[in-house]
Amino acid sequence: MIPITEVVKGIFKIGPLDTKNNGATPWTAPFLVVGDERAAILEPGETGQAAELLRAIGGSEEGHLNMDLNRIAYLIPTHIHLHHIAGANRLLEKCPNAKVVVHQRGAPHLMEPTRLNESTLQVWGAESGCPQIDPIPEDRIIAAAGGEVLDLGGRELEIIETIGHAPHHQCIFERRTKTLFTGDAAGAFFAGPGKERTRPDILPPLFDVDKAVDSLHRLRALKAERILVFGYNGASYSPDKTLQWSEEDVRAIEDIVLNGMKQKLSSREIGQQINEYYRSQGLVRQEAAYGGRTETMAASGPPFGMVAYLKRKYPDLEMPQ
Numbered sequence: 024m025i026p027i028t029e030v031v032k033g034i035f036k037i038g039p040l041d042t043k044n045n046g047a048t049p050w051t052a053p054f055l056v057v058g059d060e061r062a063a064i065l066e067p068g069e070t071g072q073a074a075e076l077l078r079a080i081g082g083s084e085e086g087h088l089n090m091d092l093n094r095i096a097y098l099i100p101t102h103i104h105l106h107h108i109a110g111a112n113r114l115l116e117k118c119p120n121a122k123v124v125v126h127q128r129g130a131p132h133l134m135e136p137t138r139l140n141e142s143t144l145q146v147w148g149a150e151s152g153c154p155q156i157d158p159i160p161e162d163r164i165i166a167a168a169g170g171e172v173l174d175l176g177g178r179e180l181e182i183i184e185t186i187g188h189a190p191h192h193q194c195i196f197e198r199r200t201k202t203l204f205t206g207d208a209a210g211a212f213f214a215g216p217g218k219e220r221t222r223p224d225i226l227p228p229l230f231d232v233d234k235a236v237d238s239l240h241r242l243r244a245l246k247a248e249r250i251l252v253f254g255y256n257g258a259s260y261s262p263d264k265t266l267q268w269s270e271e272d273v274r275a276i277e278d279i280v281l282n283g284m285k286q287k288l289s290s291r292e293i294g295q296q297i298n299e300y301y302r303s304q305g306l307v308r309q310e311a312a313y314g315g316r317t318e319t320m321a322a323s324g325p326p327f328g329m330v331a332y333l334k335r336k337y338p339d340l341e342m343p344q
């Protein structure tokens with residue numbers, strides 16, 4: 024039985040979906056937004072999740088949504104880190120009217136994904152069940168710049184450029200219910216007390232603190248009523264608080280890493296300080312899907328994206344060893 028939750032009228036969380044050993048993020052859950060005429064899949068997910076996702080939406084068994092897949096007009100990843108989008112090829116096959124709405128900087132990498140696949144392999148490693156993607160034809164891609172409004176019939180999705188986590192990140196705001204889909208812009212999963220607090224995702228090599236914070240400010244201005252996050256199955260009903268915490272955490276870790284680099288601390292020492300910070304804030308990742316194991320992501324060193332960002336900003340600093 025595929026878990027399907029109607030979070031608010033016409034917005035469904037589908038999953039968490041298994042990756043069938045063909046991926047690395049079996050805790051993630053895509054979203055389906057249904058308008059009077061058209062529908063959109065937000066965060067299409069990994070290749071191994073596509074069959075289950077399609078069955079949940081189109082299947083007629085009890086508990087499935089029994090929807091005509093011709094109504095799917097858009098697949099909207101928040102960004103092209105592959106666990107968010109690798110399943111798009113399979114979904115496009117079965118949803119003939121769907122187009123992928125992706126940030127304009129991400130679009131060329133979906134049409135010609137060699138570099139995207141290579142860099143994903145490099146970061147994730149082959150043994151992790153690293154997702155890979157096939158080329159997506161140009162006529163099935165809509166390159167977005169932010170500000171686009173997609174009409175589903177009776178409800179609209181607004182695309183908001185939110186770079187920082189990646190230079191091609193966008194968020195989606197459903198205007199009727201004021202639901203905000205933040206992708207990785209405000210943290211990749213809920214971990215904190217009350218589950219309204221997210222752990223910042225500052226690993227990607229092109230992470231940028233100032234741009235990320237700027238994006239968080241833009242999101243706060245929307246005055247959303249809820250935030251839904253693709254990873255870890257969570258929701259926040261206090262978006263302003265969540266987004267403010269997110270900024271505080273990013274700034275706190277920036278300070279820790281910057282001071283560590285100035286004092287020439289080792290990677291391990293900086294990582295330990297970050298772990299202490301996460302622990303002091305209750306931000307320990309609960310790996311329920313992995314048998315209850317808990318871990319903190321910075322265990323062996325500082326998050327690469329933050330170090331790389333600070334090195335770009337202060338070229339005289341040395342990389343921690």
Ligand SMILES: [Zn+2]
Nearest residue numbers: 102104188207
């Ligand atoms: Zn990401």
